[in-house]
Amino acid sequence: MLSNFGMRMLIGRMHCQHIVEQFYRLLTTHTDQLLLTHHITAQHSHRTRINKCNQYKLSLRTYCSRMSRDGSTRNKSVPRVLEQTQYLQSLLDDNVQKDKLHYLSVEEWDGIFEGSSDKLRHDNIPLRLFEMLAFSTDADVSLELARSLRDYITKKGIQHSPLALDTGYMVLLSKQQGQSTLDELLAIYDDIRSQYDVLDSKSINELILAIIHTPRWKDCFELLEMIKISASPTPVTYSNIVLGALIHGDFDIAYQMLDIMHKNDMYIYDIVYEAFLANNDMSSVECFLDYLRENGTIPSSKASILMKDWFQRQYGKEYEVKCETFLSKTSDLCPHCKIPLEMLEPIREEEFMAMREAFINRVLYRKGDVYINTTPKELKKFTEFLHQSGPFDVVIDGLNVSYNTKRKVSVRHRAEIVKSVIRYFVKQEMRICVMSKKHVLNSWPRDILDYISNNATCFYTSNMDELRDHCFLLGPEPGATFKQWQLQHQIVFRGKTDNKLIFRWPPKHRTTIQRTQHGWHIPYEDQELREDFKPPHSWLCLQRLNAKPS
Amino acid sequence: MQKPSVLRSIHYLLGRCVSCHQKRFYTKCGMIHPYHISTVSVLKSPYCLNRSIYRNFLFCKYSTATKAEKQANLSSSEVKEKLDESSTSVNELSKSASGSTVTNPARELKLEEERRATEILEHLSPEKAKKLKVLRLEYDIWLSSGHRTPRNMTNAMWLELLESESVTSRNKLYKFWCIKEAAQRKHEYKKQKRKEHHLARLQERAKSNDDEDNTYPNKILKKIKDDDYHKHNFAFSMIHGPHLVIDMSYDDMRDREARNLVSQFLKCHGYNKTRSEPFHFHFCNVKKDSLVAEALYRYFINLDQILYTVSEESYLDCYPQKNLVYLSPYAKHPMTEFSYDDIYILGGMVDKVSELPMSIAKAKKDRVRCVKLPLDQYLQWTKGSKALTLDQMVMILHTLKETNDWGQALNHVPKRKFLWLHEKKQS
Numbered sequence: 001m002l003s004n005f006g007m008r009m010l011i012g013r014m015h016c017q018h019i020v021e022q023f024y025r026l027l028t029t030h031t032d033q034l035l036l037t038h039h040i041t042a043q044h045s046h047r048t049r050i051n052k053c054n055q056y057k058l059s060l061r062t063y064c065s066r067m068s069r070d071g072s073t074r075n076k077s078v079p080r081v082l083e084q085t086q087y088l089q090s091l092l093d094d095n096v097q098k099d100k101l102h103y104l105s106v107e108e109w110d111g112i113f114e115g116s117s118d119k120l121r122h123d124n125i126p127l128r129l130f131e132m133l134a135f136s137t138d139a140d141v142s143l144e145l146a147r148s149l150r151d152y153i154t155k156k157g158i159q160h161s162p163l164a165l166d167t168g169y170m171v172l173l174s175k176q177q178g179q180s181t182l183d184e185l186l187a188i189y190d191d192i193r194s195q196y197d198v199l200d201s202k203s204i205n206e207l208i209l210a211i212i213h214t215p216r217w218k219d220c221f222e223l224l225e226m227i228k229i230s231a232s233p234t235p236v237t238y239s240n241i242v243l244g245a246l247i248h249g250d251f252d253i254a255y256q257m258l259d260i261m262h263k264n265d266m267y268i269y270d271i272v273y274e275a276f277l278a279n280n281d282m283s284s285v286e287c288f289l290d291y292l293r294e295n296g297t298i299p300s301s302k303a304s305i306l307m308k309d310w311f312q313r314q315y316g317k318e319y320e321v322k323c324e325t326f327l328s329k330t331s332d333l334c335p336h337c338k339i340p341l342e343m344l345e346p347i348r349e350e351e352f353m354a355m356r357e358a359f360i361n362r363v364l365y366r367k368g369d370v371y372i373n374t375t376p377k378e379l380k381k382f383t384e385f386l387h388q389s390g391p392f393d394v395v396i397d398g399l400n401v402s403y404n405t406k407r408k409v410s411v412r413h414r415a416e417i418v419k420s421v422i423r424y425f426v427k428q429e430m431r432i433c434v435m436s437k438k439h440v441l442n443s444w445p446r447d448i449l450d451y452i453s454n455n456a457t458c459f460y461t462s463n464m465d466e467l468r469d470h471c472f473l474l475g476p477e478p479g480a481t482f483k484q485w486q487l488q489h490q491i492v493f494r495g496k497t498d499n500k501l502i503f504r505w506p507p508k509h510r511t512t513i514q515r516t517q518h519g520w521h522i523p524y525e526d527q528e529l530r531e532d533f534k535p536p537h538s539w540l541c542l543q544r545l546n547a548k549p550s
Numbered sequence: 551m552q553k554p555s556v557l558r559s560i561h562y563l564l565g566r567c568v569s570c571h572q573k574r575f576y577t578k579c580g581m582i583h584p585y586h587i588s589t590v591s592v593l594k595s596p597y598c599l600n601r602s603i604y605r606n607f608l609f610c611k612y613s614t615a616t617k618a619e620k621q622a623n624l625s626s627s628e629v630k631e632k633l634d635e636s637s638t639s640v641n642e643l644s645k646s647a648s649g650s651t652v653t654n655p656a657r658e659l660k661l662e663e664e665r666r667a668t669e670i671l672e673h674l675s676p677e678k679a680k681k682l683k684v685l686r687l688e689y690d691i692w693l694s695s696g697h698r699t700p701r702n703m704t705n706a707m708w709l710e711l712l713e714s715e716s717v718t719s720r721n722k723l724y725k726f727w728c729i730k731e732a733a734q735r736k737h738e739y740k741k742q743k744r745k746e747h748h749l750a751r752l753q754e755r756a757k758s759n760d761d762e763d764n765t766y767p768n769k770i771l772k773k774i775k776d777d778d779y780h781k782h783n784f785a786f787s788m789i790h791g792p793h794l795v796i797d798m799s800y801d802d803m804r805d806r807e808a809r810n811l812v813s814q815f816l817k818c819h820g821y822n823k824t825r826s827e828p829f830h831f832h833f834c835n836v837k838k839d840s841l842v843a844e845a846l847y848r849y850f851i852n853l854d855q856i857l858y859t860v861s862e863e864s865y866l867d868c869y870p871q872k873n874l875v876y877l878s879p880y881a882k883h884p885m886t887e888f889s890y891d892d893i894y895i896l897g898g899m900v901d902k903v904s905e906l907p908m909s910i911a912k913a914k915k916d917r918v919r920c921v922k923l924p925l926d927q928y929l930q931w932t933k934g935s936k937a938l939t940l941d942q943m944v945m946i947l948h949t950l951k952e953t954n955d956w957g958q959a960l961n962h963v964p965k966r967k968f969l970w971l972h973e974k975k976q977s
Binding site: 124127128159160161163164196198199200201202203229230231232369371372375463 | 681687717
């Protein structure tokens with residue numbers, strides 16, 4: 001329907017339901033972004049969070065798992081978690097000297113924990129300390145110290161789960177080098193597998209994290225199937241398996257896993273980028289970049305830094321290398337190498353038709369329940385209207401445009417804005433359609449309504465409203481097409497200065513990784529939360545110039 | 551059920567104190583002020599029209615004194631005679647009263663559910679049994695590593711966990727049960743304290759007036775249950791109105807939501823029955839074997855004994871279409887006043903996940919008038935959904951009906967949702 005009448009552009013802001021969905025998804029699955037979303041609510045910078053994590057020698061994952069432990073009180077628990085880690089760290093620092101990180105006896109541990117129970121109420125401090133040691137990102141955590149703490153917990157009869165203790169210890173072992181630790185790790189692993197025929201998702205995630213560093217890493221797939229009994233695997237699970245495959249040089253499996261992640265719209269963790277880019281084989285890295293390009297994946301800002309490092313390392317010896325960042329807001333031309341970015345391809349006809357079909361059935365007719373959004377009578381009227389008056393060059397969501405001002409302005413002022421937008425497009429000799437609601441006819445001034453009806457074709461609805469959740473309702477494939485269509489066709493009206501209207505025009509270039517003759521153009525995420533229909537503005541320009549004189 | 555006319559007369563009788571002849575509605579002691587009980591020979595009263603009904607009201611629930619002591623304290627000989635006559639029935643009554651405390655219907659329901667869950671858990675498919683094993687392991691790990699998990703798990707809880715698909719949803723359930731468990735523990739602790747306090751007071755009293763008249767004030771009358779009034783009122787509203795239709799056609803709900811819905815009905819009923827002119831609830835479109843219908847019968851325990859109508863019919867078949875008015879938060883036009891001619895319809899649904907304008911869709915489909923409450927005109931709204939719960943709606947409608955004042959009626963909207971109430975209607 002939309003294609004037939006050439007609805008080329010759509011003005012106004014879409015309702016942002018799916019942004020909220022995305023936000024929620026990020027909150028539940030994606031730890032880096034979880035921090036960032038906290039950053040929005042707590043008004044602290046992301047950088048300080050990361051610094052604090054480093055300060056307390058805690059991985060982001062542990063940090064976030066602590067945060068999510070309290071469920072909905074996430075925001076409140078952030079300072080609590082920090083406080084807790086700070087306290088635990090101080091407990092170690094005060095009582096254990098750095099040079100003496102050896103096996104501590106029960107009495108020594110008793111001395112350390114003495115009087116600590118009233119500091120953190122309702123919390124199992126030895127267990128928390130063990131978790132902190134096990135999942136710390138710090139490389140030189142003493143294995144002996146952790147082992148002694150583990151023995152202390154079991155000997156003292158402190159409440160704990162043996163399984164959780166074992167898996168935590170395995171993660172710690174996997175970070176160490178050497179044959180003896182490997183043997184110990186595999187012994188514990190065999191013990192766990194023989195003891196339990198099924199396991200829960202938390203333990204399995206930790207097992208995978210440990211097992212990928214050993215020759216028996218292919219057990220991951222068995223464990224992955226086991227997760228599916230009670231929960232769906234998370235991106236972190238898949239990312240770890242990809243990491244394992246890369247450690248053992250099995251690219252086929254790595255790409256298979258990445259395919260699954262792409263299909264389920266999962267975020268790729270930075271460890272994957274790290275593992276791929278650490279590879280010295282140039283063709284494999286380029287193959288990875290091509291893969292990202294095909295899937296339209298946009299890497300994170302940390303990954304972009306890694307890519308920059310890789311490029312410098314790869315070509316730095318032989319060529320002069322230039323790595324710059326730029327914003328693509330204003331033009332489609334890279335300001336550094338003066339090479340234009342690749343143009344967008346229009347959406348293919350059959351894809352568009354599939355989306356159109358899905359849109360009519362699932363969004364407008366609401367899978368059979370037309371009455372939720374509209375009535376059959378009005379829908380019929382609308383289709384007739386499109387058949388008679390189409391095609392249009394531009395469609396304006398009247399109320400949305402009028403709403404784009406300060407909060408308290410008169411109705412006349414609001415109407416004037418719509419009028420000026422229409423005037424702008426009339427000057428460009430476009431065919432305009434204005435969509436609005438019926439109550440406008442009573443409230444807006446007569447002369448402006450006359451102007452609108454003289455210069456544009458209007459459709460006023462009485463029932464049709466709240467067309468939301470498009471991407472979700474459309475389903476996976478038409479939804480993706482819809483996002484693409486929205487990216488290419490939506491003009492956002494940003495406001496009005498004295499005599500000038502400000503629009504955000506859709507980009508003309510592709511927003512995926514691009515290969516140029518002498519390098520790459522890589523878009524990356526610079527904002528905390530980018531809506532799906534907004535293009536990424538930050539780009540990385542990697543290019544090699546002249547060969548260095550040897 | 552008795553004929554309404556008879557009930558009406560009893561209502562009149564019961565409405566006045568037998569001793570001082572002043573009006574006395576809805577009290578614990580029925581037709582007599584408690585402080586008149588010992589002075590008046592009730593059965594001689596001219597207001598006693600139907601003695602057989604009256605005799606049923608005779609009973610001594612509160613008395614801890616023995617039968618002999620009781621008889622010794624009776625001043626009037628006539629009463630004594632009557633009491634002898636009805637002593638058998640008194641015994642029966644007290645028996646049934648003590649029996650009812652043992653069979654607490656809520657506890658029965660819980661036990662019944664537990665039994666059902668146990669039965670289901672015993673006959674699980676192999677995959678589900680595997681999942682249950684994983685869940686038990688997960689629970690152990692979470693419990694021992696300090697997650698927020700309830701201490702006692704019942705089979706009904708396991709059954710609910712078995713339905714959940716993700717770790718997050720399980721986490722939420724655990725948290726919910728934790729809060730519930732803590733509240734339960736606190737309640738039981740308080741109950742224990744109260745009991746101890748009560749016993750101590752009884753002993754003290756027994757010590758202090760050993761020789762004196764140590765019995766309770768004489769209560770020869772049956773405590774007239776509030777239900778006796780309510781039955782009459784319900785019968786009256788069933789015949790003469792006003793009716794309130796509850797549309798039960800939304801069966802796309804989860805188990806917990808259906809349960810919440812029924813608990814809202816219970817609150818509605820609790821408020822409705824205390825009014826002098828209650829609504830007659832008409833549950834329409836109750837589909838047989840649907841989740842909602844099952845929940846309605848299971849959790850609304852005494853629904854059969856209350857004069858409400860539950861039917862599979864649509865409201866279109868029961869009432870003239872022009873009188874029907876659907877109340878929906880998504881409607882365009884606000885309601886102006888309560889009209890006795892109109893039959894109001896409330897949508898019986900709880901949607902915690904996605905708020906879709908289902909009720910207005912239904913109204914559009916059935917071509918029924920649809921109005922919303924004038925919330926914007928009277929309240930300075932701050933936050934929260936404008937969809938109110940059913941018990942709030944019933945309270946608002948009752949107050950509106952009684953006072954014809956929107957200001958008072960909209961006081962039943964939760965206070966967190968608005969800043970202040972405008973004195974007059976704002977345009």
